[in-house]
Amino acid sequence: MDFFSDNSVGASPRVMAAIAAANDGSLSSYGKDDWTQRVEERFAALFEHEVSVFLVLTGTAANALALASITRPWGAILAHQEAHVCEDECGAPEFFSDGAKLVDLPGVGAKLTPGTVTEALTHLRAGDFHQVQAQALTITQATECGTVYAPAEIAALKQAATPRGLKLHMDGARFANALVTLGCTPAEMTWKAGVDVLSFGGTKNGALAAEAVIFFDPAHAEEMKWRRKRAGQTLSKGRLLGAQFEGLLADDHWLDLARHANTQAKRLADAVAKGSQARLAWPCQANEVFLVLPPATQQRLKAAGIGYYDWSPRSLPTEAPLKDGEILGRFVMSFATKPEDVERAIATIAG
Numbered sequence: 001m002d003f004f005s006d007n008s009v010g011a012s013p014r015v016m017a018a019i020a021a022a023n024d025g026s027l028s029s030y031g032k033d034d035w036t037q038r039v040e041e042r043f044a045a046l047f048e049h050e051v052s053v054f055l056v057l058t059g060t061a062a063n064a065l066a067l068a069s070i071t072r073p074w075g076a077i078l079a080h081q082e083a084h085v086c087e088d089e090c091g092a093p094e095f096f097s098d099g100a101k102l103v104d105l106p107g108v109g110a111k112l113t114p115g116t117v118t119e120a121l122t123h124l125r126a127g128d129f130h131q132v133q134a135q136a137l138t139i140t141q142a143t144e145c146g147t148v149y150a151p152a153e154i155a156a157l158k159q160a161a162t163p164r165g166l167k168l169h170m171d172g173a174r175f176a177n178a179l180v181t182l183g184c185t186p187a188e189m190t191w192k193a194g195v196d197v198l199s200f201g202g203t204k205n206g207a208l209a210a211e212a213v214i215f216f217d218p219a220h221a222e223e224m225k226w227r228r229k230r231a232g233q234t235l236s237k238g239r240l241l242g243a244q245f246e247g248l249l250a251d252d253h254w255l256d257l258a259r260h261a262n263t264q265a266k267r268l269a270d271a272v273a274k275g276s277q278a279r280l281a282w283p284c285q286a287n288e289v290f291l292v293l294p295p296a297t298q299q300r301l302k303a304a305g306i307g308y309y310d311w312s313p314r315s316l317p318t319e320a321p322l323k324d325g326e327i328l329g330r331f332v333m334s335f336a337t338k339p340e341d342v343e344r345a346i347a348t349i350a351g
């Protein structure tokens with residue numbers, strides 16, 4: 001039994017069925033097929049806005065290409081220090097932007113605040129040719145710590161970045177999980193709050209391998225057709241990607257999948273909060289639970305064969321650091337997490 005990540009499981013059966021259906025017949029290649037065209041229309045309706053959509057295979061490609069589209073090589077991209085773009089993309093954002101610099105910033109629960117952004121901007125002098133120029137701010141929704149930004153918080157971050165004209169990117173690898181928690185519309189969580197470009201996650205939500213880069217201003221999308229092809233992310237059998245999103249988005253399947261994952265996470269979080277030797281590092285707001293685990297609890301989990309990641313404690317509140325022998329454990333739930341597995345984890349942690 002493992003709670004390592006929401007990409008340890010395969011795809012939702014509905015996504016697999018859509019892929020199988022898209023396998024039939026002869027269709028235009030390179031994303032000009034009906035499946036991909038329909039998905040673009042679905043995204044426009046979903047976001048209640050004109051959108052330029054580019055489907056890719058990985059989240060790293062989505063983030064790196066999205067950021068490259070809104071920065072110049074001498075640009076700076078402000079990000080949380082635990083952000084996937086800083087920690088888990090092997091320099092892809094720097095590479096695909098031809099050298100833009102990631103500026104990593106701290107924040108409890110992997111969240112940035114307007115104050116942190118404003119402070120960082122004072123150290124990046126506008127117009128000084130000795131320095132990189134602040135051009136983009138990227139946030140993750142839900143964050144790497146399973147917390148979420150409310151629309152008003154996103155708007156406040158954009159406001160802090162606006163005097164310097166920064167564009168706002170959202171890494172939405174867990175977009176659906178954040179959305180069902182907040183209960184707002186996709187529009188409220190993005191362009192209405194100032195997001196310029198979004199990496200819309202499919203894979204962790206239940207696709208096999210599909211992510212979408214969504215621009216809310218077609219001007220920013222101008223270069224993307226070349227960038228995506230240059231990065232080897234323009235699939236000739238583009239229907240493969242279109243079909244995956246069709247399978248996810250039809251009948252709000254993507255929201256049902258995210259709701260299941262979040263519900264399982266909340267069960268574990270609530271059980272721990274009720275009284276246990278383990279404690280919640282911060283509130284569980286999506287499909288991930290972060291628990292401070294004393295040594296005895298770690299041993300019980302190990303003996304029971306329950307897998308989780310030993311996570312960096314950097315984003316813990318300074319007033320609640322780890323004590324001797326404690327670790328921060330990350331438990332991730334997916335659309336396929338079995339309730340009985342969560343029960344067993346709860347019982348094991350309770351001791």
Ligand SMILES: *Cc1c(COP(=O)(O)O)cnc(C)c1O
Pocket residue numbers: 057058059060061063084085140143144171173174203204
């Ligand atoms: C999983 C994940 C991604 C995508 O990663 P790939 O392995 O490149 O598909 C992007 N951002 C976040 C926050 C993630 O958790």
